[in-house]
Amino acid sequence: MDAFQTEWRFLMNKKRLIYAFSMMFVLLVAVVFPLSRYVGAEGWEREGYEGREHGREMGEGREGREGRENERFNPVSKDSVYSQECGSCHFLYFPGLLPESSWVKLMSQTDHFGEELGLEPALQTEILDYLKANSADKNRSNEWSSKIVRSLGVLTPVRITEVPYITRKHGKIRRDIFERESVGTLSNCGACHKTGAQGDFEEDNVKIPR
Amino acid sequence: MKYRVHAIIVIFAAVFFVFAALSGAATALNPAMRTLMDGYKKSAKVAAFSPDAGRRFFSEKRAHSSGESRSCSTCHTENPAAKGKTPVGKVIEPISPAANNKRFTDPKKVEKWFRRNCKWVLERECTAEEKGNYIAFMTSL
Numbered sequence: 001m002d003a004f005q006t007e008w009r010f011l012m013n014k015k016r017l018i019y020a021f022s023m024m025f026v027l028l029v030a031v032v033f034p035l036s037r038y039v040g041a042e043g044w045e046r047e048g049y050e051g052r053e054h055g056r057e058m059g060e061g062r063e064g065r066e067g068r069e070n071e072r073f074n075p076v077s078k079d080s081v082y083s084q085e086c087g088s089c090h091f092l093y094f095p096g097l098l099p100e101s102s103w104v105k106l107m108s109q110t111d112h113f114g115e116e117l118g119l120e121p122a123l124q125t126e127i128l129d130y131l132k133a134n135s136a137d138k139n140r141s142n143e144w145s146s147k148i149v150r151s152l153g154v155l156t157p158v159r160i161t162e163v164p165y166i167t168r169k170h171g172k173i174r175r176d177i178f179e180r181e182s183v184g185t186l187s188n189c190g191a192c193h194k195t196g197a198q199g200d201f202e203e204d205n206v207k208i209p210r
Numbered sequence: 211m212k213y214r215v216h217a218i219i220v221i222f223a224a225v226f227f228v229f230a231a232l233s234g235a236a237t238a239l240n241p242a243m244r245t246l247m248d249g250y251k252k253s254a255k256v257a258a259f260s261p262d263a264g265r266r267f268f269s270e271k272r273a274h275s276s277g278e279s280r281s282c283s284t285c286h287t288e289n290p291a292a293k294g295k296t297p298v299g300k301v302i303e304p305i306s307p308a309a310n311n312k313r314f315t316d317p318k319k320v321e322k323w324f325r326r327n328c329k330w331v332l333e334r335e336c337t338a339e340e341k342g343n344y345i346a347f348m349t350s351l
Contacts, residue, residue, distance in 0.1 A: 090298045
């Protein structure tokens with residue numbers, strides 16, 4: 001009798017089979033279920049902001065993250081003017097990443113970081129209205145927006161990379177990583193934040209490319 | 211009998227290839243785009259556009275006031291069928307209509323991007339002749 005047959009007979013014993021199945025079930029509940037809250041998290045109900053502790057800073061280490069529900073920015077519709085006009089050239093920054101005053105300042109500049117936007121006035125207004133309505137100050141129920149606003153104080157930067165909370169979060173990353181061909185610049189969020197385009201900037205979903 | 215079947219297959223293949231070669235040699239512009247091209251022809255006062263001039267225009271590097279050397283191919287790469295990259299790293303779908311059939315189908319979009327990108331490369335708007343040659347080059351691929 002070869003090893004496979006021995007194994008098969010062992011398994012086919014009814015009691016052991018029930019035992020094996022129950023162990024698999026326990027494993028599923030004990031390991032896969034809690035893990036899925038961090039990894040996939042798509043199909044799972046998320047608790048409201050009220051259920052979360054206030055005032056805790058991100059990046060305090062694993063223990064600080066425990067129990068915290070997955071956060072994300074509201075996705076931007078692909079057909080929206082904002083997505084069409086702005087997302088063709090750069091990562092579609094979520095309006096919740098800057099306060100209203102910053103968006104107003106940015107959109108009133110004729111020089112857009114060395115480029116001329118040449119937007120039609122009607123589109124310009126539509127984009128600014130969208131940005132204002134969803135800006136970080138209007139989106140404070142979102143943990144990140146709330147932290148961005150608090151870290152800013154009276155500052156109104158036009159660059160997301162100048163938001164103190166965001167620079168602090170990226171402070172430990174070696175500067176040369178941002179110069180890699182696969183990344184390009186610090187403003188190319190999606191290079192490392194693989195789920196960033198969907199509004200998810202969780203640290204667990206970050207993967208720095210070579 | 212056996213060979214007759216072979217002959218039929220060969221004839222069909224030949225007809226197919228001739229047809230593919232004829233229709234694939236150039237991407238046909240839709241009516242709206244043909245109207246745009248006619249408008250370019252009128253303002254440029256030329257009878258036809260030159261794909262070769264378009265090709266040179268596409269890869270010509272020009273000195274920019276920022277000190278950089280800029281060209282259409284800076285972002286679109288030297289191969290119009292390849293994916294490009296914006297200065298901030300966002301991927302640009304291929305500019306060649308042979309590789310991306312959405313290209314050069316909407317006159318409004320075409321005009322918008324010429325306006326924006328000509329300013330980036332040339333620091334001025336493109337002339338009707340430059341735009342016509344550019345599209346002629348792209349559709350010849």
